Amino acid sequence: MSFPLYFSRKIALSKDNKNNLSRVIIFIGRLSVALGIIVSLITVSTGFGSKKAIKERLADFSGHITVKSTRSNSSYNTSVLDNQGLEINKIKELPDVQSVQKYAMVTGIMRNEHNFAGVIFKGVGKDFDSLRFKKFLIAGTTPKITEQGYNNGITISQKVANDLHLKVKDSIVTIFSKTDQKPVYRKFEVVGIYKTDIKMIDDQFVIGDINQVRKIQDMKPNEAGGIDIFLNNIDDIDTVFPDVEKLIGYKNYAEKATEKYPQIIDWISIFDTNIALIIIIMLIVVVINIIMVLLILIIERTNSIGLLKTLGASNAQIRATFINYTLIIMIPGLLYGNLIGLGLLLIQKFLGIIRLNPENYYVSTVPVDLNPVAIISISLGILIISGLALIVPSYLISKISPVKAIKYN
Structure with a gap:
């Protein structure tokens, strides 16, 4: 010493x-x-x-990386993904990818005798990761999607539920507009209520059956408006993103969860x-x-x-x-x-x-x-x-x- x-x-x-x-x-x-x-x-x-x-929270709700058609670049009404060059199976095989789920979205208005609310109806398929979404649930559950027929169950945010005085098992009418056509009316049953604490999400999004969106948007069976890609670790987004871009084709584009809400x-x-x-x-x-x-x-x-x-x-x-x-x-x-x-x-x-x-x-x-x-x-x-x-x-x-x-x- x-x-x-x-x-x-x-x-x-x-x-x-x-x-x-x-x-x-x-x-x-x-x-x-x-x-x-x-x-x-x-x-x-x-x-x-x-x-x-x-x-x-942003990533667990809407995917760490989202793939959409370039035609739906600035709209919540998603256009059909182009399958040319889209290698979903190869994306699933990437080592840092945990799961992939398809979705389609359409905007609408929920209305009852108490109030009305503009919403984005996010239709999900049978590959929906309900376990990941479970952390957001404060009542009920998520719709059980089989893509066989049409499931009328929806999961809404606590904000929408409070505005419309809704609770689990209540019914609500939603109006969807279509270009040069009459509005489409759908009656849904509330099966769950969620809360993410992120205002941009809680103010708008409703989770439901992708077949409902397909019918409203005149989409074919098995078509999707986008895919959500979930990773094992959010810190790997920048590393995985270039690999995903190589597998989506030139008529689709990828977006990181960290870029989806730039103000946040x-x-x-x-x-x-x-x-x-x-x-x-x-x-x-x-x-x-x-x-x-x-x-x-x-x-x-x-x-x-x-x-x-x-x-x-x-x-x-x-x-x-x-x-x-x-x-x-x-x-x-x-x-x-x-x-x-x-x-x-x-x-x-x-x-x-x-x-x-x-x-x-x-x-x-x-x-x-x-x-x-x-x-x-x-x-x-x-x-x-x-x-x-x-x-x-x-x-x-x-x-x-x-x-x-x-x-x-």
């Missing part, structure tokens, strides 16, 4: 430190480190958690700036306090510095000793900061105590993402940056004269 590390451990663990005047300064230093860790952990975990939760993505991108800003502020506070601790320790132990110089210790060895000493002092702050920060995050993750307004934040509770890499990086980052920041003020030791230091009282 080197002399600076050995000596710094001896003085850091000495019982004398508990009774000297520096204990208040050491306590403040440790407190600032602990608070810096707590605030940084909460900021990073909730910030990244919110970004991930919102993206996953632009909003959550602000999180990165806020996270960086808060961490920088916390880091500055921690570094200033640790530098203060070092300077107080140097002033308090001037006699020891003079004695070490008299015994032949170099300025570099003494500087290293005090830097190590200060970093050792930080360790309890790091430990308590992590324990308290992770404890608070675990409570929020499993109990969801802090709630949000979904109309403003797209989630009803504060999401938490406990990423081990981020957690370890915060502690190591603060420790390393603090160590580097201590190098310059430690040069004050080289200005101390051994003769004057020994006389110093």
